[in-house]
Amino acid sequence: MTLEILIADRLTPLRHGFFTRRGGASSGVFAGLNCGLGSSDLSEIVSINRARVAEAIEVAPDHLITVHQVHSADVVRVTGAGGERPRADAMVSATPGLALAVLTADCQPVLFADHAAQVIGAAHAGWRGALNGVLEATIEAMEALGAERSAITAVIGPTISQAAYEVGPEFLDMFLADDPANSRFFANGADAHYHFDLPGYGLHRLRRAGIGHAEWTRHCTYGDPERFYSYRRSLHAGEADYGRLISVIRL
DSSP states (O other), rough: OOOOOOOGGTTTEEEEEEETTTTTOOOGGGOOOOOOOTTTOOOOHHHHHHHHHHHHHSSOGGGGEOBBSSSOOOOOOOOOSOOOOOOSSSEEEEOOOEEEEEESSSEEEEEEETTTEEEEEEEEEEEHHHHHTTTHHHHHHHTTTTGGGGGOOEEEBBOOOOOOOEEOOOHHHHHHHGGGGGGGEEEEOTTOOOOHHHHHHHHHHHHHHHHEEEEEEEOBBBTTTOOOOOHHHHHHTTOOOOEEEEEEEOO
């Protein structure tokens, strides 16, 4: 099966893509394009999947750059291939030929570009990273490489939608403590629970930061098991592990 790659018009002509799970070599609960080095999938199969992604994005496999994601607001500047994967959740680069990639399975993959300045970024933004400022930190790191804030485009890829993201009252309290206006991102659920709008919150943080354009592809990871991996769906199904989707951008 060929790879399925979702693209955003506002990021073209830069090579980029939000890859679905279709077209990979993994099997079982990982069936498809599992690119998660931290999963319990066979490492050689994950390497095959990542090599297919690299080929699709037209870079050598070792130029497909990822970090050791830890739900932080930390950003690294990427200038070359090789070396250890740093603990961070976002990357920026102005170096041609390097592909920045983030892995997700419900969290937000966010790809950034300032076309005129030729500066790109990629961020893994779950609720914790978004709340702690990983999106704004990525924008600031891009500015340090010469990007103009008002010229930056950011696109949020497939992520869990509000209808599928049930949370408890303590989760709501954290967001209200940060900003009472965050109540707009919560809807009432059953049994004193709420439903959190993660992509809506991500868009709010991006737009408040003053970038030129922000959008969501409007794909829900939880609701489309044929195309997307989902941590929460695997948890509800009692599965032992789950695959990771990959989202990539390069100059």
